[in-house]
Amino acid sequence: MELSKIDVYAKSIILQAGDRIRQSFSEKWTIETKADANDLVTNIDREIELFFIEKIRAFNSSHKIIGEEGMGEKIQSLDGVVWIIDPIDGTMNFVRQHRNFAISVGIYVDGIGKLGYIYDVMRDHLYHAIEGQGAYMNDQPLKTLEEISLDKAIIGLNAVWATPNKRIKHEPMIELVHKVRGTRSYGSAALEIVSVASGRMDAYLSMRLSPWDIAGGVMIANEVGAIASNLENQPINLLERDTFIIANPFIHKEIVENYIELK
Ligand code: IPD
Ligand code: CA
Ligand code: CA
Ligand code: CA
Numbered sequence: 001m002e003l004s005k006i007d008v009y010a011k012s013i014i015l016q017a018g019d020r021i022r023q024s025f026s027e028k029w030t031i032e033t034k035a036d037a038n039d040l041v042t043n044i045d046r047e048i049e050l051f052f053i054e055k056i057r058a059f060n061s062s063h064k065i066i067g068e069e070g071m072g073e074k075i076q077s078l079d080g081v082v083w084i085i086d087p088i089d090g091t092m093n094f095v096r097q098h099r100n101f102a103i104s105v106g107i108y109v110d111g112i113g114k115l116g117y118i119y120d121v122m123r124d125h126l127y128h129a130i131e132g133q134g135a136y137m138n139d140q141p142l143k144t145l146e147e148i149s150l151d152k153a154i155i156g157l158n159a160v161w162a163t164p165n166k167r168i169k170h171e172p173m174i175e176l177v178h179k180v181r182g183t184r185s186y187g188s189a190a191l192e193i194v195s196v197a198s199g200r201m202d203a204y205l206s207m208r209l210s211p212w213d214i215a216g217g218v219m220i221a222n223e224v225g226a227i228a229s230n231l232e233n234q235p236i237n238l239l240e241r242d243t244f245i246i247a248n249p250f251i252h253k254e255i256v257e258n259y260i261e262l263k
Pocket of ligand 3: 086189
């Protein structure tokens, strides 16, 4: 199986999906909630996932597909070729801001990341990586991440984790917020991960992400030297929801060891 053929095909269907999403702004969407009142899904999320499934099946029916909206397969292992797709990452931004959302696609072969794509639809920025061949934004290479110290870092963090909560001790998080140069929260895990890969941000962490939130981005960020793990410094698992951190390699360990205390 040639990765370059899959790469050309993946890029073309991602760009087509982006066109469709931009076109949908002239239509009336159906907006529903899922697990809670802030967990939104639209008919466009579902339509785009279905579009990917049909296109991937037409390309190679042996490829497996996991997607957020559940129209792919329920798979128990990463054996074979697996596409892990988030048709719109940042649905709340899509609905409320009409920007700051992305399409995320990761393609894994027997559990190893081979191809990764994050498409920032409204900026028309396509990030991609092929294993061992570097990462790119609109075909311009992203640089290997350079050394940084934590006091000069910008980190992506939802403010809620620096307030009393059930998942993580907030006092060390407050210390982290004071230690770093600044914090940001963009509302799309995929875009936060490529911000780290591009050196615009130096770390991003979350208490709960799903495989489709991270599969594409981690591939891209790994190529420039970023380190991804869960918040207990264990390797990421692409079959389960888990805590998550991606960081510049010079500050990953320091954040996990000195500032993270899960409850
Ligand atoms: C969400 C976004 C958000 C993150 C949530 C995700 P969705 O994805 O990535 O930034 O904080 O945990 O579920 O639902 O918009 O695809
Ligand atoms: Ca969602
Ligand atoms: Ca998502
Ligand atoms: Ca989504």
